[in-house]
Amino acid sequence: MYICNCNGLRQRDVARSIEAGAIRPRDIFASHQCQAQCAKCVCDMRRMIQDATESYAMAAE
Numbered sequence: 001m002y003i004c005n006c007n008g009l010r011q012r013d014v015a016r017s018i019e020a021g022a023i024r025p026r027d028i029f030a031s032h033q034c035q036a037q038c039a040k041c042v043c044d045m046r047r048m049i050q051d052a053t054e055s056y057a058m059a060a061e
C-alpha cells in the first residue's frame with residue numbers, strides 16, 4: 001500500500017524510516033532522498049510516527 005503517491009513511498013518504506021529514527025515526515029522524506037510535493041500523505045505519516053512512538057512507550061513499560 002502506498003502512503004505517498006507523489007514519491008512512491010509504500011507503508012513498509014515509511015515504517016523502515018521510522019524504525020531508523022525518523023520523528024517527523026520531513027525525516028521520512030529525507031531518508032528516501034525526496035521532498036513533500038502535495039503533502040497529502042503527511043497526516044498518515046504523522047499517524048504512523050505516533051503509533052510507533054506509543055508502541056515503543058508501551059514496550060518500555
Ligand code: FES
Nearest residue numbers: 004006037039041
Ligand atoms: S502524496 Fe506524499 S507528497 Fe503527495
